[in-house]
Amino acid sequence: MHAVLYSQPMSWSTVTSAVIPAIGLVVAVIAAIYARSSAKQAGRSVVQARRSADAAEQSVSEAKRAADAAERSAGAATITAEADRAQEHRARQPRLRVVVDQLAAHDGPSVIYRVHNDGPANLESVVVNQPVPSEADGRIHHEVAPIGGSWSSEAEIGPIGMGAHARFTLSLGHAPNLPAFAVRIDCRAGVEDWSEVIHLDEPREPRPNQVWLPTRR
Numbered sequence: 001m002h003a004v005l006y007s008q009p010m011s012w013s014t015v016t017s018a019v020i021p022a023i024g025l026v027v028a029v030i031a032a033i034y035a036r037s038s039a040k041q042a043g044r045s046v047v048q049a050r051r052s053a054d055a056a057e058q059s060v061s062e063a064k065r066a067a068d069a070a071e072r073s074a075g076a077a078t079i080t081a082e083a084d085r086a087q088e089h090r091a092r093q094p095r096l097r098v099v100v101d102q103l104a105a106h107d108g109p110s111v112i113y114r115v116h117n118d119g120p121a122n123l124e125s126v127v128v129n130q131p132v133p134s135e136a137d138g139r140i141h142h143e144v145a146p147i148g149g150s151w152s153s154e155a156e157i158g159p160i161g162m163g164a165h166a167r168f169t170l171s172l173g174h175a176p177n178l179p180a181f182a183v184r185i186d187c188r189a190g191v192e193d194w195s196e197v198i199h200l201d202e203p204r205e206p207r208p209n210q211v212w213l214p215t216r217r
Contacts, residue, residue: 093194094123094187101167103205109174111203112147114167115185117160125188126158128168131181131200142181145169158187172203 095118104111117123130144130153143151147167157166172178181200186193 092120092189092192093196094121094189095119096185096187096196096198098183098185098198098200100201100203104172104203106205106207107174107176108172108204110169110171112167112169113200113203114165115157115160116165117162119162121189122159122161123187123189124159125156125186125193126160126166127186128155128157129153129184129186131170131179131183140173140175142173143171144183145171170200170203176207178203 097116097118098113099116101112101114115126115128117126128144131142141153143153144155145151145168146155146157147169149155151171155168157168160166170181170183181203182197183200184195184197186195188194
């Protein structure tokens with residue numbers, strides 16, 4: 001006599017109770033894999049962003065160095081141009097000569113000087129400034145004047161054409177001994193101007209029984 005076994009069909013609740021946890025496990029694994037992949041991608045993005053930031057910083061540094069180099073070059077060019085202009089300006093400076101028109105008497109109170117313009121251009125304005133008082137002169141001021149003009153601290157005697165001359169008068173006073181005189185002459189041609197300090201020759205004749213030695217410069 002044989003026994004017959006019958007299998008009992010599984011209920012839906014039993015199936016779902018077994019399948020749902022498996023699905024959840026699969027989903028969790030997939031989520032973990034995706035999260036890991038996302039993390040790697042994020043890490044690569046961070047590294048790329050850092051590299052981009054470093055490249056941008058390097059570009060900024062290179063641009064700054066280039067700007068500094070350009071500024072230095074511009075500054076050097078400006079200095080060179082200014083030096084060239086200054087040299088050209090000096091090359092055009094008038095050649096002035098100042099000589100005594102006629103020596104004053106040994107005790108004469110004034111003397112006339114001639115200012116010669118030896119070029120290289122006509123001068124529209126020529127101003128002779130009074131000598132600066134020296135220690136030997138104390139507080140005495142030796143004023144100047146254009147011929148026929150009034151005494152002042154400066155005398156306009158221009159214009160003076162190239163190869164021509166103009167005259168001015170220098171006040172000497174009555175002191176028996178005079179200092180060595182030097183005057184500053186300011187001149188202008190067009191928009192350019194120059195200044196030059198010129199030492200003057202002895203203005204007076206020697207006193208009687210006095211040996212006249214040239215003024216030492």
